[in-house]
Amino acid sequence: MAKKRMIQAINEALDGEMQRDKKLILFGEDVEISLFGDTKGLVDKYGTDRIRNTPISETVMSGMAVGAAAAGFNVVCHMMFGNFMYTGFDSIANQASKLRYMTAGQISLPIVYMSVFGGGRSAAAQHSDAMHPLFMNLGGLKVVTPSSPMDAAGLLRASIRDPNPVIYLQAAGRGGELGEVPDEEFIVELGKAAVLRNGEDLTIVAIGAMVRPALRSVDFQKTEGVSIELIDPRTLVPLDKEMIFKSVRKTGRLIIVDEARDTCSAASHIAALCAEECFSALKAPIKRVTVNDIAIPYSPPLEKNVLPNEERINNTVSEILKFA
Amino acid sequence: MADTNFSNDQMLKLYESMLRIRKVEEQLAKDSKEGNIPGAVHLYIGQEAVAVGVCSQLSDKDWIASTHRGHGHFLAKGGETRLLMAEVYGRDTGICRGRGGSMHVADFSKGIIGANGIVGGGISITTGAGLASKLTNDGSVAVAFFGDGAANQGVLAEALNISTLWQLPVIFVCENNGFSEFSPTNTVTAGNIVDRAKPYGTACETVDGNDVIAVWQCAERAKLRASRGDGPTLIEAHTYRQRGHVEAEASFLSKNYRDSQEIESWVSKDPITLFEKRIVDAGQAKIEDLQVISRAMEAEVNEAVEFAEKSPYPDPGGNEQQYMFT
Numbered sequence: 020m021a022k023k024r025m026i027q028a029i030n031e032a033l034d035g036e037m038q039r040d041k042k043l044i045l046f047g048e049d050v051e052i053s054l055f056g057d058t059k060g061l062v063d064k065y066g067t068d069r070i071r072n073t074p075i076s077e078t079v080m081s082g083m084a085v086g087a088a089a090a091g092f093n094v095v096c097h098m099m100f101g102n103f104m105y106t107g108f109d110s111i112a113n114q115a116s117k118l119r120y121m122t123a124g125q126i127s128l129p130i131v132y133m134s135v136f137g138g139g140r141s142a143a144a145q146h147s148d149a150m151h152p153l154f155m156n157l158g159g160l161k162v163v164t165p166s167s168p169m170d171a172a173g174l175l176r177a178s179i180r181d182p183n184p185v186i187y188l189q190a191a192g193r194g195g196e197l198g199e200v201p202d203e204e205f206i207v208e209l210g211k212a213a214v215l216r217n218g219e220d221l222t223i224v225a226i227g228a229m230v231r232p233a234l235r236s237v238d239f240q241k242t243e244g245v246s247i248e249l250i251d252p253r254t255l256v257p258l259d260k261e262m263i264f265k266s267v268r269k270t271g272r273l274i275i276v277d278e279a280r281d282t283c284s285a286a287s288h289i290a291a292l293c294a295e296e297c298f299s300a301l302k303a304p305i306k307r308v309t310v311n312d313i314a315i316p317y318s319p320p321l322e323k324n325v326l327p328n329e330e331r332i333n334n335t336v337s338e339i340l341k342f343a
Numbered sequence: 344m345a346d347t348n349f350s351n352d353q354m355l356k357l358y359e360s361m362l363r364i365r366k367v368e369e370q371l372a373k374d375s376k377e378g379n380i381p382g383a384v385h386l387y388i389g390q391e392a393v394a395v396g397v398c399s400q401l402s403d404k405d406w407i408a409s410t411h412r413g414h415g416h417f418l419a420k421g422g423e424t425r426l427l428m429a430e431v432y433g434r435d436t437g438i439c440r441g442r443g444g445s446m447h448v449a450d451f452s453k454g455i456i457g458a459n460g461i462v463g464g465g466i467s468i469t470t471g472a473g474l475a476s477k478l479t480n481d482g483s484v485a486v487a488f489f490g491d492g493a494a495n496q497g498v499l500a501e502a503l504n505i506s507t508l509w510q511l512p513v514i515f516v517c518e519n520n521g522f523s524e525f526s527p528t529n530t531v532t533a534g535n536i537v538d539r540a541k542p543y544g545t546a547c548e549t550v551d552g553n554d555v556i557a558v559w560q561c562a563e564r565a566k567l568r569a570s571r572g573d574g575p576t577l578i579e580a581h582t583y584r585q586r587g588h589v590e591a592e593a594s595f596l597s598k599n600y601r602d603s604q605e606i607e608s609w610v611s612k613d614p615i616t617l618f619e620k621r622i623v624d625a626g627q628a629k630i631e632d633l634q635v636i637s638r639a640m641e642a643e644v645n646e647a648v649e650f651a652e653k654s655p656y657p658d659p660g661g662n663e664q665q666y667m668f669t
């Protein structure tokens with residue numbers, strides 16, 4: 020094991036997969052010089068046939084991924100910011116997510132659409148969305164939201180090797196976060212949640228960048244005598260429902276922390292599932308800590324207030340524990 | 344440089360407008376370095392002649408849409424310096440009350456639809472404003488400013504087709520500043536951008552984007568075509584992005600993507616320096632007159648910074664949902 024930054028772990032995973040799979044190609048805007056550092060150095064190693072700088076043309080990029088994948092290549096389509104997936108949304112929503120089903124399984128589409136997502140850096144409304152629920156709702160896409168360097172690498176390898184289209188969303192601005200990463204190549208299977216803290220009184224499910232404030236809250240609550248189980252689903256499609264149900268049946272209380280806007284958030288979906296499946300175990304209403312249904316503001320005090328944080332999680336814990 | 348018989352006043356107005364943008368942005372470069380600005384800033388330094396040449400043809404009833412590099416367009420179209428500054432500082436007195444920031448400055452009362460965080464985002468919006476102008480029939484025109492990089496978004500093809508088909512009063516102004524982020528334009532762009540007008544039969548021109556008078560004249564022709572019902576024009580203005588794509592880029596890029604000689608050769612063709620020389624050589628003003636303007640612009644910027652710094656941040660305790668719906 021060695022401590023690595025998230026972005027370095029991703030870079031190494033991409034490098035390893037390019038090495039392993041000669042049919043793997045990667046393209047996107049400025050992936051040669053690499054804005055975030057995730058694709059740094061790849062072009063020097065694998066050449067401009069397989070690592071391609073594209074024009075700013077998300078519409079054709081997302082569709083090109085579908086065509087190249089259908090024709091036998093394994094594709095990483097780098098979309099930079101999650102909001103630019105909207106610009107390339109047509110081929111993701113109308114083609115990638117549906118083509119295998121519509122053609123009765125004639126093809127598989129091994130594509131990873133990758134980008135950063137979420138706010139917190141005054142990047143304003145058009146660079147800050149956490150749009151994973153949109154992709155979850157399409158049905159034919161896997162949705163991956165790593166929260167640690169180790170998961171970022173392990174899930175990326177699994178995503179690239181998966182024969183289906185995967186949306187891989189890395190928390191924006193968190194590339195510098197450090198974490199232990201195994202030296203040998205490893206895979207984190209899609210659809211397996213991680214229990215980050217064991218607890219008895221309450222379950223918190225936290226997604227992507229929300230894991231960090233949730234961890235702080237859980238550790239603080241422990242000093243207050245509240246024992247919280249913290250689960251990172253790691254992938255939202257497929258979702259490790261059983262792991263979440265098991266925990267909620269044990270604790271009887273559930274908070275979901277999600278950076279998506281509230282309406283139809285991943286939190287809403289998880290809350291609905293638990294309400295249906297764990298009803299008799301529940302001792303209190305399920306609570307969601309999410310983003311109000313607004314565009315993410317630029318000004319720091321406004322943005323800070325909109326995004327879920329440790330304080331809001333703590334308040335919600337107190338609220339929920341009031342139900343005896 | 345194009346020949347003119349502009350009055351001394353006209354020349355000095357163009358000069359003042361370019362210099363306002365330059366001084367504002369030099370301040371923002373400094374602010375960004377010192378960490379006074381919350382978000383990213385993309386500076387327009389070196390391209391001022393395009394915004395000023397085009398916007399000097401427009402009035403408040405004409406529309407413009409701009410880009411992530413939008414301070415210049417905002418100011419050239421009459422947006423107020425202090426309202427821009429306060430916005431970039433994230434203050435409640437900013438033109439968008441701190442909601443938008445640098446990439447989203449907009450003032451609809453001045454026909455400024457706004458800067459945009461989405462590359463190519465302004466192209467279709469302008470086409471719609473052009474449709475409205477045509478239907479209103481008030482002689483107004485709609486102008487889309489966008490970069491060479493944005494020209495590679497498919498929406499440009501759609502906009503050229505529909506605006507030509509419907510003869511909309513639209514002016515598409517592509518500012519070819521040599522770069523699409525960190526990629527030199529020719530590494531991501533096939534052919535000449537201006538030629539993209541040809542298959543649609545759209546009027547088109549190229550212009551020296553560092554020559555404010557040439558831009559002014561080119562925009563005048565385009566505006567005339569638009570307002571007499573002859574439809575859109577695609578203008579490709581050749582200019583250069585003197586600063587980085589985004590301030591502070593050196594802190595995260597692992598290598599250089601352009602050489603300093605290239606930058607220097609364009610700095611020697613700086614639109615403001617060229618224009619100063621031209622005014623003075625033609626005897627339309629003295630150096631001292633220009634210095635007066637320069638000092639006035641500096642004072643305006645200082646006043647704007649003071650205004651911004653004194654302004655409160657928006658109140659996070661207020662109604663979060665305000666402005667989402669009417």
Ligand SMILES: Cc1ncc(C[n+]2csc(CCOP(=O)(O)OP(=O)(O)O)c2C)c(N)n1
Pocket residue numbers: 048075077099103106410411412460461462463489490491492493494520522523524584588
């Ligand atoms: C849809 C979309 N894709 C990508 C980006 C990221 N991005 C921001 S500016 C930029 C380059 C734009 O180049 P150009 O249009 O030439 O404008 P310039 O920066 O040169 O003014 C890119 C790729 C974006 N903001 N929006």
Ligand SMILES: [Mg+2]
Pocket residue numbers: 490491492518519520521522523524
């Ligand atoms: Mg450019």
